[in-house]
Amino acid sequence: MSFRPQANARDRVVVIGAGIAGLAAALRLAPLPVLLLSAAPVGTEAATGWAQGGIAAALGPDDDPALHAADTLAAAAGLGDPEVARRVTEAAPGAIAWLAGLGAPFDRTDSGGFALGLEAAHSRRRIVHAGGDGTGAAVLRTLARAAGADLRIAIRHARATALLRDEAGVCGVLAREDGEPVAIPARAVVLATGGVGGLYAHTTNPLGAAGTGLALAARAGAVLRDLEFVQFHPTAMAVGRDPMPLATEALRGEGAVLVTAAGERVMADHPQGDLAPRDVIARAVFRRVMAGEPVFLDARPLGAKLERFAKVGALCREAGLDPLRQPIPIRPAAHYHMGGVAVDGRGRSSVPGLWAAGEVAATGLHGANRLASNSLLEALAAAEWIAEDIRGGEARPPLRPLPLGAGHRPAADAGIVAALRGVMERHVGVVRDGAGLLAAITALRPLADAAPSPLADRALAGLMIATAALRRRESRGAQCRSDRPEADPASAPSFLTLADVLESGGPVQCRGAEDAPTVAGHA
DSSP, X not given: OOOOOOTTTTTOEEEEOOSHHHHHHHHHTTTSOEEEEESSSTTSSOGGGGOOSOXXXXXXXXXXXXXXXXXXXXXXXXXXXXXXXHHHHHHHHHHHHHHHHHTOOXXXXXXXXXXXXXXXXXXXXXXXXXXXXXXXXXXXXXXXHHHXXXXXXXXXXXXXXXXXXXXXXXXXXXXXXXXXXXXXXXXXXXXXXXXXXXXXXXXXXXXXXXXXXXXXHHHTTOOEEXXXXXXXXXXXXXXXXXXXXXXXXHHHHTTOEEEETTOOBTXXXXXXXXXXXXXXXXXXXXXXXXXXXXXXXXXXXGGGGGGGOHHHHHHHHHTTOXXXXXXXXXXXXXXXXXXXXXXXXXXXXXXXXXXXXXXXXXXXXXXXXXXXXXXXXXXXXXXXXXXXHHHTSOOOOOOOOOOOOOOOOOOOOHXXXXXXXXXXXXXXXXXXXXXXHHHHHHHHHXXXXXXXXXXXXXXXXXXXXXXXXXXXXXXXXXXXXXXXXXXXXXOOOOEEOHHHHHSXXXXXXXXXXXXXXXXXXXX
16 A cells, blocks of 8 residues: 555644643644544543542642652652753643643632642642542543644544654654554654553553553664663552552542551551552562462541542442442552653654653653652643644655555454563562563563564563663662662663664663663763
8 A cells, every 4th residue: 555645744743642641742732733643532541541640739838849859859769850850840830720721620629729639758738639539531531622622633543553764763653544554744753652551460551551652662763761660559459350440549648558457557667658659568568469468458547538539439339349348459550651762851752753751751750660640740741841842843844655565463362462461460560580580581572573563562562671670680669679679879770772672682781871872862
């Protein structure tokens, strides 16, 4: 099939993904025309809509962005970027105001101000919610409605299968639409494809969140950063569902506690108790569960406050639980990826023409461990920076006609996908070791080496995460190596390319900061 021409190719920006990052970027790009590619109907598969937590912003009289930035860097376990933390936290009040201006129904106090919640590792009440534990869904609806009403934004249900490149960089997207391949030229491409939770057997993410964006970017030559840091949420509800429902961290902010079947407090010995950082609690719960000792989230102390968490209440009822009468069984599950496509302060990747925002990107904000409710915030801040940068650039010359090649990309076999999820859960999960990581690499590499397909992309994403985890010879934040339990004082962000993984004949040795690849302003 030959090239299918598209209108306004010189000016149009293609955004891949319709979660908070993609929708916010599309809206912020005005007056440029935008083509938004969504593999599923907007609002149905994005992890944004599943987010029970809120958006962190220093809005209280006892708070300021500097305090928010300090909390962010403390959670990041030594690898957070102070300048990025400053910029994101300073952008937070404006991002909340922008969403409110679009009609986001944030929870308010009787006096009309924002009702601010407390979550783990925050030193102040600064979490803005909508509908209690329904923030993500409310924000997604707000953005989808605004994008649907914006005549500049065209939305097409198509799945990106490759990034098109010429000698100058990324110049478009190869996609499948209605079963047919189509080449879509673009002035710029913004990746906003979400995370990697669907790679794991236990996850709170949509199962389609399986690292597609990482594979697209890697195959186009982009540098990736900190892929080893996968955050496992400590309180996924163990009620037999896949993906696992989430018991929001805000419950612990209001007084819920982690207990064993005998009523023993799991976090009794930690100075921050049940509001310790997520990685700390996830490991504590994981070790109990692996020892055959079930762990529960006891929300009974909340009493009438539980009514504010309608989503959790509904999930409990679906599972036959009454959280006012019985604790909720929980276990850690893959929840958020701190690593991703390495980007600079404008959201640019190492490949000209390609930007990335949201969970697929690594800005340096989260370091080795994300602070609760900073994910939606980061996506909003990055979307604004990216839009400003693209608007200030020049339009590309038209893409010359390209052959599309074989368009058949068979769906991934369910049995193989389940096996790969098991490999990631066992060997690249909450606690890892060198032998297990090598076993994962051995299992994943043959599939990752195959011709690009949904299965190969999934295997490649897992392979890159496992390789990065093996290269980091320490425990830090979300990376816990049982065979290397100490932190390395000389630790630095890690960088990886597809060549590192597939051309080295195996995992490469950890590089220091002095010889990490350059990425658009980052060394």
